[in-house]
Amino acid sequence: MQDRKTGIVEDFDDATEIFAEWKPSERFAGIFGKSVAEALKPLKAKNRINVLEVGCGHGTWLGYLDRMGISKKISYVGIDFSRKRIEAAKKIFKKNKNANFFAADYLEFQDSKKYDIVLFIEVFQYVDKKDFGKFLEKAKIMLGKNGCVVVIDKDKYSVHSLKISLGKFFKKLPHYYRHVRYPSFSCLERLAKVYGLKPVKRLKAKEFSAIILKN
Numbered sequence: 001m002q003d004r005k006t007g008i009v010e011d012f013d014d015a016t017e018i019f020a021e022w023k024p025s026e027r028f029a030g031i032f033g034k035s036v037a038e039a040l041k042p043l044k045a046k047n048r049i050n051v052l053e054v055g056c057g058h059g060t061w062l063g064y065l066d067r068m069g070i071s072k073k074i075s076y077v078g079i080d081f082s083r084k085r086i087e088a089a090k091k092i093f094k095k096n097k098n099a100n101f102f103a104a105d106y107l108e109f110q111d112s113k114k115y116d117i118v119l120f121i122e123v124f125q126y127v128d129k130k131d132f133g134k135f136l137e138k139a140k141i142m143l144g145k146n147g148c149v150v151v152i153d154k155d156k157y158s159v160h161s162l163k164i165s166l167g168k169f170f171k172k173l174p175h176y177y178r179h180v181r182y183p184s185f186s187c188l189e190r191l192a193k194v195y196g197l198k199p200v201k202r203l204k205a206k207e208f209s210a211i212i213l214k215n
């Protein structure tokens, strides 16, 4: 039987063109902007902000960092284990000299650089619960002083999550939903503390939840 990771990579490789057309809703962009603004607060004195986006897809959120008017300060690295999505991102942002994209599995990604912000936007829904600790532990190692992790996703205990479970059960959703399992934000916060990350803010915008975890 195909393992879960292979299935996720295949689904995202296959759907690269569909996802390249995707744009976040106003609500999603709003919670992203508020979360990043919160993560930037302790970094005001810095001239250069190193951002790592895990599971960056075709680079949607780099586009939004540009729109926030902070792109000149930002040095961005995006990684995704879908090679095709990374190829798409490289094409879209080929003129951006402050952005680099790599096809890599986060848990195998080697980088000695320290980051100020590590973003996980709708990525934990593809992570096995048994790996949550590993993800947070690695983020802690990659963060510099005053650095923050930003997680945005849908909470396991939300109406949206229930609707998706029903949609999957009745086979009403596109096949690439088959691997979606939303994380519990309470569980993420509890684990973050175990790995030395301090939850400083929890935000909510309808179906979206966000947490900011400080080093």
Ligand SMILES: C[S@@+](CC[C@H](N)C(=O)[O-])C[C@H]1O[C@@H](n2cnc3c(N)ncnc32)[C@H](O)[C@@H]1O
Residues within 6 Å of the ligand: 008, 009, 012, 054, 055, 056, 057, 058, 060, 061, 079, 080, 081, 082, 085, 104, 105, 106, 107, 120, 121, 122, 123, 126, 127
């Ligand atoms: C729902 S998409 C979100 C993409 C992007 N963050 C956005 O919001 O537009 C999840 C992405 O995470 C990637 N991903 C999931 N687990 C990963 C891992 N362990 N390492 C790298 N990428 C991963 C998938 O390939 C996919 O592109």
